[in-house]
Amino acid sequence: MDVLWGERPAPRRGPRPAFDRERIARAGIEIADREGLAAVTMQRVAESLGVTKMALYRYLPGKAELVALMVDIGIGAPPAPGGAGWREALALWARELFVRFHQHPWTLEATRGARPVGPNELGWMEVAVAALAGSGLDGAETLDTVVVLTGHVRALGEQTVAFGTVSAEDPLTTGVQAILAGREDRFPAVSAAFASAAASGNQNQALDYGVDRILDGVAALIASRR
Structure with missing residues (x-):
């Protein structure tokens, strides 16, 4: 909740932080889009950003919070x-x-x-x-x-x-029609429905x-x- 809803800290004097939570989350989104959610780890995200995993913990407590932020940013x-x-x-x-x-x-x-x-x-x-x-x-x-x-x-x-x-x-139609071939008499209602859908173009x-x-x-x- 703090990660999703907490107020962002006020800017401090001195050098700006190298990252923020949104940039880290977007790095995670890029990995998840390519390879799936299981591929997202703090280590992978850190490597994609060119930093150590420990550097990310200054911004996020762990993967659960990272994924929560990724979802909110990804859905938009x-x-x-x-x-x-x-x-x-x-x-x-x-x-x-x-x-x-x-x-x-x-x-x-x-x-x-x-x-x-x-x-x-x-x-x-x-x-x-x-x-x-x-x-x-x-x-x-x-x-x-x-x-x-x-x-x-x-x-x-x-x-x-x-x-x-x-x-x-499409994949369901292709698979079922392949099974129905030669079995239309056994499944007449399903066969007729698929034939009607194909003829109408309403698939x-x-x-x-x-x-x-x-x-x-x-x-x-x-x-x-x-």
Whole structure:
């Protein structure tokens, strides 16, 4: 919490420090983007900066704090909703979150479980919750909406990371169709669905489809309150 939220020390007289926490965190991000989160150690980060590992401990207590800072900097600030209505704002929010996860796949691993969140992460929640202000939803429903949207984005983000693709559907489609070949009579419904999707050209829409259906449900709930 101190690393994420503590006030930065006031400048002192004399030579400026060689590093700051953000520069160290960005060095860790570069390693994680190339090699994954497991490759990030205080030693590796120190080597990339051309200093000893002990020099980093003047700025950060250890790897846990380093990773927390990396996550907050890597995810960055949320998109500005502008003058969009709640639905457009949340759709933009969800799709941009997917982009951030895809840009830094290790953040999916680093954001599992209970942990402190930083200013940028809390800013994402603020934007999503604020979009629903005045909608008629209560606080629990508003927060649950954000949780459901985040879960959908995370699920597809993890699939794209596993497949190494931007789309979560292409590898799945290829794999299932290979298995279905010659077995269409045994799995007629699945075979027909894949054939229809290919004919319509509406494949690889899982992210938008899920976001839209979640927001359809939210819209119906809001309408019922009016």
